[in-house]
Amino acid sequence: MVQVKLEFGGGLDAIVADRTKRLQVDAPVRTLGELITWVRRNCIREKHDMFAVSEATVRPGVLVLVNEVDWELEGTTRYELQPGDHVAFISTLHGG
Amino acid sequence: MTEHPPVLFCPDRESVERYSRQMLVQGFGGPRAQQVLQQQVRVLIVGCGGLGCPAALYLAGAGVGCIGLADADRVQRSNLHRQVAFTDADVSAAKVTALRAALQARNPRVHITEHDVMVSADSARDILRPYDVVLDCTDNAAARYTVNDACVWERKPLVSAAAVGLDGQLAVYNHGRDGPCYRCVFPVCPPPECQGSCDADGVLGMVPGVLGVLQALEALKLVMEMRGVGKWRCSLTGRLLLFDGRHLEFRTVQLRPRQRHSCAVCRQVYDEEEATRALPLNGARPTTAPAAAELPAADPLYLDVRPPEQFAMMHLRGALNIPFDELPHRAPQYLSCRRHRHIRVVCRRGIQSQKAVALLRQLAPNAVHIENVPGGMEALVSKRGVDEEHGKHAR
Ligand SMILES: [Zn+2]
Numbered sequence: 001m002v003q004v005k006l007e008f009g010g011g012l013d014a015i016v017a018d019r020t021k022r023l024q025v026d027a028p029v030r031t032l033g034e035l036i037t038w039v040r041r042n043c044i045r046e047k048h049d050m051f052a053v054s055e056a057t058v059r060p061g062v063l064v065l066v067n068e069v070d071w072e073l074e075g076t077t078r079y080e081l082q083p084g085d086h087v088a089f090i091s092t093l094h095g096g
Numbered sequence: 097m098t099e100h101p102p103v104l105f106c107p108d109r110e111s112v113e114r115y116s117r118q119m120l121v122q123g124f125g126g127p128r129a130q131q132v133l134q135q136q137v138r139v140l141i142v143g144c145g146g147l148g149c150p151a152a153l154y155l156a157g158a159g160v161g162c163i164g165l166a167d168a169d170r171v172q173r174s175n176l177h178r179q180v181a182f183t184d185a186d187v188s189a190a191k192v193t194a195l196r197a198a199l200q201a202r203n204p205r206v207h208i209t210e211h212d213v214m215v216s217a218d219s220a221r222d223i224l225r226p227y228d229v230v231l232d233c234t235d236n237a238a239a240r241y242t243v244n245d246a247c248v249w250e251r252k253p254l255v256s257a258a259a260v261g262l263d264g265q266l267a268v269y270n271h272g273r274d275g276p277c278y279r280c281v282f283p284v285c286p287p288p289e290c291q292g293s294c295d296a297d298g299v300l301g302m303v304p305g306v307l308g309v310l311q312a313l314e315a316l317k318l319v320m321e322m323r324g325v326g327k328w329r330c331s332l333t334g335r336l337l338l339f340d341g342r343h344l345e346f347r348t349v350q351l352r353p354r355q356r357h358s359c360a361v362c363r364q365v366y367d368e369e370e371a372t373r374a375l376p377l378n379g380a381r382p383t384t385a386p387a388a389a390e391l392p393a394a395d396p397l398y399l400d401v402r403p404p405e406q407f408a409m410m411h412l413r414g415a416l417n418i419p420f421d422e423l424p425h426r427a428p429q430y431l432s433c434r435r436h437r438h439i440r441v442v443c444r445r446g447i448q449s450q451k452a453v454a455l456l457r458q459l460a461p462n463a464v465h466i467e468n469v470p471g472g473m474e475a476l477v478s479k480r481g482v483d484e485e486h487g488k489h490a491r
Contacts, residue, residue: 011297096259
């Protein structure tokens with residue numbers, strides 16, 4: 001179990017249970033890839049493909065941040081979660 | 097007798113009146129920076145909507161000399177709540193034309209170029225080539241990838257903003273060797289059902305308003321950095337600003353660096369660059385002229401080769417200042433630009449300008465006509481006497 005803070009931005013909050021932007025969860029996972037799979041099953045209430053199409057990775061156009069840093073700099077799905085980590089899923093916006 | 101443009105004593109009265117509160121800000125760079133903005137800076141705004149309207153209004157207000165506007169749409173009544181440069185009377189007018197009128201009513205000194213077309217993969221590179229910086233104010237994902245890719249190919253920094261609902265995002269892409277492009281961060285275009293839009297999901301007018309103004313601020317700092325004036329530098333490279341209008345929160349997060357090997361467009365561009373560099377000698381990249389090819393051509397370009405301090409005190413209207421020592425590396429981009437077929441060189445007393453003419457003739461293609469202004473600025477001023485109107489400072 002690891003306790004992490006989740007955040008959904010850029011409109012992703014609309015598909016989260018309770019339409020909430022911020023959640024604190026205890027997830028039975030070790031890596032960020034496992035967390036994505038777990039979040040898709042346990043936190044997303046509808047249109048699951050808007051969050052992630054396949055296991056362990058987000059759909060194109062979603063930026064994952066670990067403690068305010070692009071997950072690409074942290075090893076993406078292989079990143080090992082630490083207690084208290086802040087993981088944000090931000091959908092890119094296109095409107096103007 | 098050759099007719100020359102009027103001598104302006106700088107800061108001329110209108111500049112002081114118009115820009116004094118901006119020139120006073122510590123770090124801006126004073127009248128010199130203002131002059132560079134007016135004479136040398138070219139900014140392209142792609143998309144004249146909720147982001148493009150405020151960005152253009154503020155850049156015109158700041159005195160950016162040349163602003164390009166690209167959009168193929170017409171004004172609709174449903175645009176007016178956020179596209180604040182348009183009035184009810186503009187409904188069904190071309191956006192670029194209506195926005196141009198709004199900008200020129202506010203600052204007649206700004207030169208506006210209209211690009212009344214959809215920016216497509218075919219046209220994008222040609223449209224943005226003459227500009228220093230591009231603002232992505234578009235409203236859809238496909239256009240964002242098109243504009244980004246053209247910016248990477250043409251080596252133009254891209255100030256990119258987006259807004260939907262109460263959320264906004266802002267980033268400066270493709271700036272410097274390590275700054276990522278949009279495609280480095282978002283390699284794959286999201287599926288259509290995941291591309292939110294203002295038309296489908298709504299947007300509060302203030303949100304693109306805030307983001308468009310911030311875009312103009314970053315663009316201003318960016319062009320001043322590129323032109324080496326003032327003390328400000330672009331501060332958003334490699335970061336993404338997230339704006340939450342509902343909780344009124346701003347924050348910036350760290351993005352990955354440029355993905356030289358995995359980004360589809362950066363990889364191509366940098367592979368090509370490396371291949372070019374490996375060629376013997378003549379492999380230099382053609383310079384991208386900062387002057388807009390489609391600007392109305394014509395009057396001779398006055399090239400003033402005095403030091404910038406002397407130029408700042410007084411110069412001919414519209415003159416370009418390149419100090420004599422900097423001619424070899426700064427002049428070629430102007431000489432190769434189609435807009436400048438006729439160049440008159442001026443200095444303080446007409447002596448150094450003769451040397452400059454000889455030097456420029458070696459650098460310039462045959463088609464460019466280069467001549468000296470005999471007697472320099474001193475002769476011009478003594479012939480006319482000091483123009484009282486311009487000689488007085490407003491404060
Ligand atoms: Zn890239």
